[in-house]
Amino acid sequence: MNFHILTLFPEMVMQGLNTSIIGKAVQRGCISIEAVNIRDYTLDKHGKVDDYTYGGGAGMLMQAQPVYDAYRSVADRIGQERARRVIYVTPQGKTFHQEMAQEMAQESDLIFLCGHYEGIDERVLTEIVTDEVSIGDYVLTGGELPAMVMIDAIARLVPGVLHNGESAQTESFENGLLEYPQYSRPEIWHEKKVPEILLSGDHAKVDAWRREQSLLRTKERRPDLYEKYLQTCSVEK
Numbered sequence: 001m002n003f004h005i006l007t008l009f010p011e012m013v014m015q016g017l018n019t020s021i022i023g024k025a026v027q028r029g030c031i032s033i034e035a036v037n038i039r040d041y042t043l044d045k046h047g048k049v050d051d052y053t054y055g056g057g058a059g060m061l062m063q064a065q066p067v068y069d070a071y072r073s074v075a076d077r078i079g080q081e082r083a084r085r086v087i088y089v090t091p092q093g094k095t096f097h098q099e100m101a102q103e104m105a106q107e108s109d110l111i112f113l114c115g116h117y118e119g120i121d122e123r124v125l126t127e128i129v130t131d132e133v134s135i136g137d138y139v140l141t142g143g144e145l146p147a148m149v150m151i152d153a154i155a156r157l158v159p160g161v162l163h164n165g166e167s168a169q170t171e172s173f174e175n176g177l178l179e180y181p182q183y184s185r186p187e188i189w190h191e192k193k194v195p196e197i198l199l200s201g202d203h204a205k206v207d208a209w210r211r212e213q214s215l216l217r218t219k220e221r222r223p224d225l226y227e228k229y230l231q232t233c234s235v236e237k
């Protein structure tokens with residue numbers, strides 16, 4: 001899977017994504033990540049990429065030309081035979097969730113477009129963007145952090161990125177429920193004891209306990225997810 005990020009701050013995304021599990025997956029060749037500096041593609045001799053908005057209003061807008069040319073440089077390299085999915089990260093998009101991450105993890109290439117200032121000229125968006133996605137109902141100063149969040153969530157679903165294949169499946173959301181509580185050594189810490197059943201060595205009992213904890217936790221913390229889970233269970237019956 002190849003991630004391409006169109007951004008005005010390439011060092012920000014590359015520093016963030018070149019560390020820890022994602023950075024190691026890049027080193028092993030499971031995924032590739034490149035940041036393309038939109039500013040490198042402006043035809044303006046002063047390196048300008050933004051201008052005032054027609055009709056007035058506060059703030060500047062990213063212009064169509066440098067965004068389009070940066071996109072073309074990536075699209076031409078990817079070629080026609082590979083799908084060119086372009087994700088514009090914007091608070092106006094559909095809210096990102098785990099199923100979206102799973103679906104996107106099937107692609108061979110994903111191009112992320114990060115906006116700044118007041119946004120991007122609508123004409124280039126209508127020409128190149130296939131998906132508009134938000135990471136939540138709050139506004140950030142730019143699209144880099146949302147793109148990094150999405151890339152992290154998608155990349156960890158790519159085969160080989162997580163060493164322990166099981167952990168992607170048992171974690172919160174993968175089965176529509178939140179994850180059960182977990183404990184490590186020591187057995188007693190600050191007078192708090194690890195639940196007895198986890199020390200029993202009885203795998204069937206441990207599994208049943210974890211499942212029950214998952215259900216309880218989801219019911220308490222995310223009643224919306226719990227309701228949805230109950231509905232899917234009754235549909236499956």
Ligand code: ADE
Pocket residue numbers: 089090091133134135136137138139140141142143146
């Ligand atoms: N850009 C600014 N805020 C954003 C958000 N919440 N999601 C995606 N992109 C954004």
